[in-house]
Amino acid sequence: MKGNNNLNRRQFFGLVWAASLIALMGQIGRGLLGFVTPVLEEGAFGTVVRAGKVNEFEVGSVSYFRKSRFYLVRLESGFLAMYRKCPHLGCVVPWVEEDSIFNCPCHSSLFTIKGEVIAGPAPRPMDLFPVEIRGDEIFVDTGVVIERSAFDPSQVTPVT
Ligand code: FES
Structure with missing residues (x-):
């Protein structure tokens, strides 16, 4: 026991x-x-980024979000968020305001404000990120890269 x-x-x-x-x-x-x-800080690449309010962006403007690695393009019909990475070999593509063009410094690919290829070796337009407008706030999901073969008006997120 x-x-x-x-x-x-x-x-x-x-x-x-x-x-x-x-x-x-x-x-x-x-x-x-x-x-x-990793603790992702607000605005970090790979997260959903709050870009601002709709009325903060003039039609025809291109706003650079350096930390988030995209350009927010305000078109008459709405918004495009374009990845700054060149679809050729990945260089950062700057927006050249005075020429109203994206001009890649590496191999001289040129893109329109909608990211369409005008010249150079880039095989496709600049890639996009999904844009969502909630109320009057714009959100860009930098975790999802959208490749495209051409610009299509359906790629623009309309302002409601
Ligand atoms: S990396 Fe942009 S044109 Fe080659």
Whole structure:
């Protein structure tokens, strides 16, 4: 009987020890996960970015969101968000305001305000990010890159 009690006590402490170990491993695992999971700050590339209010952008304007890596283009019919990365070999494509053109400095691909290829080796128009307008706020999802073969009016997010 005494041996049985000792065994039960030993089993009990074994269970307590195992439970403590599991709890400790859980804590360590959660801590490590927080360590390796990047904390994405607001406006970071790869997140849904709040770009601003609809009336902050004039028709014909091109606004650069450097941290978020896109241009927000305000057309008469609505908005396009274009990835700054050249569809040729990935250089950053600057908007040249005085020429109203995107001009890639690497191999001279030229793009219209809608991202259509005018000249150079770029194989397709500049890529897009989805744009959503909630109320009067514009949101751009920089986690989703949309490739296209040509400009189509359906790519423009209309202002409602
Ligand atoms: S990377 Fe832009 S034209 Fe080559």
